Amino acid sequence: MKISRCRPRLLAVLPLFLLSGCTVLKLGVLNHAGPIAASQWHLYLIVGAVLIFVAGPVLLLTPIIAWHYRLSNKHHAFRPKWSFSWKLEGFIWIPPIGIVIGLGFVLWHFTHTLDPYRPIVSNQQALEIQAVGFDWKWLFIYPDSQVAVINQMAIPVGRPVHISLTSGTVMQSMLVPQLAGQIYAMPGMTTQLNLAASKPGNYRGENTQFNGSGFQNEKFDVVALSPADYDRWLTHVRASGRPLDGKALADLFNNSSLQQPIFFSSAPPDLFKHILVRTQEPRS
Amino acid sequence: MTQGIWPAVLGRFDWQALPFVRAWNNPTASEIIGAGAALIVIISAIFVVVLISRLGKWRYLWSEWLTSLDHKKIGIMYIVLAFVMLSRALIEAVLMRMQQAAAINNPGFIAPDHFSQLFSTHGSIMIFFMAMPFLTGLINYVMPLQIGSRDVAFPLLNSISLWLTGGAAGLMMISLVIGAFSTGGWSGYPPYTELAFSPGVGTDYWILAVTLGSIGSTLTGLNFAVTIYKMRCPGMNLMRMPLFVWTALCTSVLMIFAMPPLTVATALLALDRYLGFHFFTNDLGGNMMNYANLFWLFGHPEVYILILPAFGVYSEVVSTFSTKKLYGYTSLVLATAAIAVLSFTVWVHHFFTMGQSADINAVFGIVTIAIGVPTGVKIYDWIWTMFLGEVRFTVPMLYSLAFMMTFVLGGLTGIILAFPPLDYLVHNTLFLVAHFHNMLIPGLLFGMLAGYHYWFPKAFGFRLNEKWGRIAFGCWVFGFYLAFMPLYVLGAAGMARRTQAVFEPAFLPWLYIAGVGALVLFCALASLFVQLWVSIRERDANRVFAGDPWDGRGLEWSTSAPPPEYNYAVIPRVQGLDPFYDGKRNDDSYAPPSSYDDIELPKNSMTGPVLGVVAAVTAFGLVWHMWWLAAIGVLASIATVITRSFVRDVHQIIRADEIERTERRWLSAVAAAKPIPREVEMTSANQGLAEV
Numbered sequence: 020m021k022i023s024r025c026r027p028r029l030l031a032v033l034p035l036f037l038l039s040g041c042t043v044l045k046l047g048v049l050n051h052a053g054p055i056a057a058s059q060w061h062l063y064l065i066v067g068a069v070l071i072f073v074a075g076p077v078l079l080l081t082p083i084i085a086w087h088y089r090l091s092n093k094h095h096a097f098r099p100k101w102s103f104s105w106k107l108e109g110f111i112w113i114p115p116i117g118i119v120i121g122l123g124f125v126l127w128h129f130t131h132t133l134d135p136y137r138p139i140v141s142n143q144q145a146l147e148i149q150a151v152g153f154d155w156k157w158l159f160i161y162p163d164s165q166v167a168v169i170n171q172m173a174i175p176v177g178r179p180v181h182i183s184l185t186s187g188t189v190m191q192s193m194l195v196p197q198l199a200g201q202i203y204a205m206p207g208m209t210t211q212l213n214l215a216a217s218k219p220g221n222y223r224g225e226n227t228q229f230n231g232s233g234f235q236n237e238k239f240d241v242v243a244l245s246p247a248d249y250d251r252w253l254t255h256v257r258a259s260g261r262p263l264d265g266k267a268l269a270d271l272f273n274n275s276s277l278q279q280p281i282f283f284s285s286a287p288p289d290l291f292k293h294i295l296v297r298t299q300e301p302r303s
Numbered sequence: 304m305t306q307g308i309w310p311a312v313l314g315r316f317d318w319q320a321l322p323f324v325r326a327w328n329n330p331t332a333s334e335i336i337g338a339g340a341a342l343i344v345i346i347s348a349i350f351v352v353v354l355i356s357r358l359g360k361w362r363y364l365w366s367e368w369l370t371s372l373d374h375k376k377i378g379i380m381y382i383v384l385a386f387v388m389l390s391r392a393l394i395e396a397v398l399m400r401m402q403q404a405a406a407i408n409n410p411g412f413i414a415p416d417h418f419s420q421l422f423s424t425h426g427s428i429m430i431f432f433m434a435m436p437f438l439t440g441l442i443n444y445v446m447p448l449q450i451g452s453r454d455v456a457f458p459l460l461n462s463i464s465l466w467l468t469g470g471a472a473g474l475m476m477i478s479l480v481i482g483a484f485s486t487g488g489w490s491g492y493p494p495y496t497e498l499a500f501s502p503g504v505g506t507d508y509w510i511l512a513v514t515l516g517s518i519g520s521t522l523t524g525l526n527f528a529v530t531i532y533k534m535r536c537p538g539m540n541l542m543r544m545p546l547f548v549w550t551a552l553c554t555s556v557l558m559i560f561a562m563p564p565l566t567v568a569t570a571l572l573a574l575d576r577y578l579g580f581h582f583f584t585n586d587l588g589g590n591m592m593n594y595a596n597l598f599w600l601f602g603h604p605e606v607y608i609l610i611l612p613a614f615g616v617y618s619e620v621v622s623t624f625s626t627k628k629l630y631g632y633t634s635l636v637l638a639t640a641a642i643a644v645l646s647f648t649v650w651v652h653h654f655f656t657m658g659q660s661a662d663i664n665a666v667f668g669i670v671t672i673a674i675g676v677p678t679g680v681k682i683y684d685w686i687w688t689m690f691l692g693e694v695r696f697t698v699p700m701l702y703s704l705a706f707m708m709t710f711v712l713g714g715l716t717g718i719i720l721a722f723p724p725l726d727y728l729v730h731n732t733l734f735l736v737a738h739f740h741n742m743l744i745p746g747l748l749f750g751m752l753a754g755y756h757y758w759f760p761k762a763f764g765f766r767l768n769e770k771w772g773r774i775a776f777g778c779w780v781f782g783f784y785l786a787f788m789p790l791y792v793l794g795a796a797g798m799a800r801r802t803q804a805v806f807e808p809a810f811l812p813w814l815y816i817a818g819v820g821a822l823v824l825f826c827a828l829a830s831l832f833v834q835l836w837v838s839i840r841e842r843d844a845n846r847v848f849a850g851d852p853w854d855g856r857g858l859e860w861s862t863s864a865p866p867p868e869y870n871y872a873v874i875p876r877v878q879g880l881d882p883f884y885d886g887k888r889n890d891d892s893y894a895p896p897s898s899y900d901d902i903e904l905p906k907n908s909m910t911g912p913v914l915g916v917v918a919a920v921t922a923f924g925l926v927w928h929m930w931w932l933a934a935i936g937v938l939a940s941i942a943t944v945i946t947r948s949f950v951r952d953v954h955q956i957i958r959a960d961e962i963e964r965t966e967r968r969w970l971s972a973v974a975a976a977k978p979i980p981r982e983v984e985m986t987s988a989n990q991g992l993a994e995v
Contacts, residue, residue, distance in 0.1 A: 042809040043793065043796045043807075043810060043812075043813060044792070044795065044796060045809070046797055046809060047795045047797050048728050048795065049795070056728075059725060059727070059728055062722065062724055062725060066718065066719055066722060066725065067719075070715045070718060073675075073679070073711075073714075073718075074712065074714070074715050077679075077682055077683070077686070077707060077711045078708055080686050081686055081704060081707045082704070082708070085694050085704055086694075088625070088690065088691065088692050088693065088694050089693070090626075090693045090981055090982065096691055097626075097691060097692065099626055099627045099692065099693075100628055101627070101630075101691050102627075102630050102631070103630065107630075107631075107683075107687055108631065108634060110683075111634075111683040111684070112634075112676070112680060116676055119669075119672050119673050119675065119676055122672055122718070123669045123672065123673075125722075126668050126669055126672065126721070126722055127665045127669065129722065129724050130661050130664050130668060130723045130724060131662075133723075133727075134660075134664075135727065188500070189492075189493075189495040189585075190492060190591060192656060192730070194728075194731070194732075194797060194799075196796070199727070200724065200726070200727020200728045200730075201656050201727055201728070201730060201731065202658060202727070203654070203656050203657050203658060205592070206585040210657075211658070227730070227731035227732060227799040229419065229487075229488055229800075229801040231415075231419075231495070231500070232414075232415035232486075232803075233415070234415070234419075234801065234803070235415065235804045236804075238806065298585050299586055299587075299588075301586045301587055
């Protein structure tokens with residue numbers, strides 16, 4: 020009686036729990052929204068398939084052999100002095116070496132095709148964005164449009180994006196799991212990341228390298244818009260923002276976490292270079 | 304006048320450095336937890352002092368333990384230290400899991416600064432003050448016995464290494480009570496850990512504790528390697544060494560070559576912070592990429608320093624509890640050596656995302672997956688060792704089986720991480736955290752616990768309680784899967800590591816499961832302590848004085864349990880790989896020798912404890928900029944070393960008649976003991992004599 024009364028409730032709760040559990044994967048590469056993440060997922064599947072053959076035998080043999088050759092089972096052979104066999108030796112050295120050689124080729128190929136520095140092949144010219152990590156926010160500079168935004172990166176769907184990164188503070192790492200992998204942003208240095216979105220949407224980006232007490236708040240949205248919407252967005256930024264002047268720049272170097280994106284209607288042309296140099300100057 | 308004196312005396316200390324004052328001024332949950340932790344440290348210290356005084360054991364403790372140069376006692380002290388530090392770091396892990404489960408769109412109960420201290424101490428302690436002391440202690444205890452030696456090559460150095468590690472661990476505990484710890488993680492990446500971004504005392508605590516620990520480990524590595532090269536008993540050529548000795552040798556060589564880059568990295572960072580150098584700063588030409596390279600030049604071999612000794616334990620355990628010769632000894636030795644060499648060639652995989660070329664990343668990625676081959680070979684060697692054997696499911700064997708099946712999963716995710724394009728997606732996320740816990744919990748902790756259960760009867764003369772051992776085992780394994788499998792999912796969804804608060808409601812169920820897992824892991828640790836308590840109470844029923852409770856194979860089982868101070872009355876002579884196993888089947892293992900000789904052993908020395916305390920005091924002075932204290936510490940350590948060099952009377956003689964008495968007592972106990980078949984080895988019938 021008691022059990023039957025409990026069961027419907029359990030049955031109702033369990034799928035809810037599982038469903039909410041599965042939505043988590045929508046935030047990651049499984050729900051890829053761009054060509055880079057798509058081929059990273061493709062690589063996941065290849066590697067995962069191979070790995071089944073690597074782990075399978077161990078996961079099966081360990082319990083089977085341990086149980087079959089247990090002391091209390093009197094129906095098995097016992098050869099306490101047996102300790103070597105060339106056949107088994109071949110089995111445990113040669114196939115793994117073969118798998119590693121095979122995986123090595125896959126690794127070499129994909130590491131080069133998915134090199135974050137490699138431009139995405141497209142008939143459109145890549146959109147240039149310069150990203151700067153601060154404590155604890157990201158500044159995105161659009162050098163061609165002379166605007167800048169904090170904590171929001173809008174990109175046109177279908178057009179490759181080339182991002183140059185640096186940091187105005189300590190080492191950071193920019194990751195947008197649904198679009199591409201991460202790359203470090205380091206003060207005084209420039210790194211590069213190429214990505215593209217293949218469908219409109221909001222994709223979460225973040226810094227993954229710990230940088231102090233506001234680290235957990237350092238998230239931003241990548242907003243993938245249709246080309247027309249992207250142009251409207253640019254107009255909106257120009258219209259609603261204020262210019263990124265000396266005071267605004269000084270504020271960027273102060274520690275702060277922001278709730279809302281901030282739009283700058285104009286940014287100095289050499290802002291990125293300026294930040295690169297400034298972080299290397301002696302701190303007073 | 305006073306204004307001039309106090310800053311010079313107290314350095315940068317002020318009352319805000321005390322967690323009690325902070326909690327009084329700002330009574331938040333986070334500060335109260337900090338003050339509570341400090342209170343626990345203080346109360347435990349007082350409790351220990353009172354207890355020892357009540358029992359009147361100070362003299363005993365000083366002369367029998369703290370100043371001892373006996374490798375067995377030093378080994379035990381290392382393991383005690385490991386358990387103490389494990390307790391602290393595990394509780395910190397539980398707190399972090401609770402915080403993340405509570406902090407979904409919510410600040411939770413631990414403030415960001417406190418949270419970052421928790422993950423920094425958790426990592427630093429688990430690596431430097433839990434894992435390293437545990438494996439060093441186990442090697443210290445077992446390796447000289449296994450090679451038929453009476454001690455390590457440099458017994459005084461052994462004591463100094465122990466006390467440097469102990470001093471460093473003490474510094475970690477002091478940081479709970481006075482000041483705050485680093486927030487820069489166990490890897491302490493600059494420029495975050497530079498003065499410009501972390502001006503407080505925390506980073507200095509971290510630098511000095513890690514530096515002292517790393518110097519201790521370098522010395523230990525030298526000591527062990529020389530011991531294994533020079534002090535093996537007659538007949539034990541390299542290819543007759545037990546596999547645990549092989550792994551100890553490889554680990555020692557790794558320590559010798561891998562610890563110095565860490566010492567250099569932390570020393571350069573200290574120069575930056577103390578003397579205004581610019582090795583890793585943003586300005587004036589510093590470059591943190593050099594730190595990343597140095598740190599992981601240590602960090603990756605370190606992984607194998609931690610894992611190889613556990614591989615050695617598994618080799619001993621699987622062979623003993625399958626009553627079978629180890630399968631593929633040569634191949635295991637080759638695989639161990641190959642892993643040790645390859646471990647120096649993969650460090651870049653810790654920062655594939657630093658912007659180097661695809662060629663470099665691909666080369667390091669391929670070498671990384673290549674390490675999977677010798678590691679896989681080892682796992683199969685253990686499987687073939689069980690094959691055609693008679694497997695007994697004792698606690699150490701259960702840990703070994705759980706290790707094989709769990710470690711292989713960690714290996715799989717390791718191969719995923721070795722692919723640079725996949726690493727880009729999950730680097731710095733909980734996927735990585737899950738991966739290295741998936742390697743280190745089965746690959747280190749299970750191995751150390753297996754070794755602890757396996758050799759405990761040898762060290763203390765009685766077996767550990769089986770029931771509580773199984774409960775603890777169940778909790779460790781079950782808790783591990785609950786706590787870390789969800790982190791793979793969260794990491795794949797992009798949840799960054801070291802996150803104090805979470806803003807994705809979808810993470811909630813997984814964080815809850817992981818939180819439950821952390822609690823189960825806490826129960827596992829508690830069960831281990833209950834087991835120890837129960838075992839000590841029931842010790843008289845479970846004595847194995849004859850010395851061979853598991854039908855052991857190596858020399859360490861051929862002496863009494865616990866072994867006499869001199870280990871072997873007569874240095875053994877070996878003819879094969881399993882000398883004791885074969886010996887007792889040829890009836891020559893318990894034969895009394897024709898005569899006994901005097902034995903010379905190192906005398907106790909207070910150099911080790913004095914140096915350890917002085918080093919910790921020096922470090923404390925440096926942390927707080929109390930320059931007078933640091934200067935006194937440096938002078939005192941130099942004086943200690945000079946004084947020691949004038950001590951001439953450094954040996955003690957154990958006389959032949961005393962040895963004869965000890966040996967006769969043991970041999971008569973062996974003669975009186977009832978040999979038991981393997982079916983009853985987990986019962987009180989086991990008196991330490993195997994039926995052959």
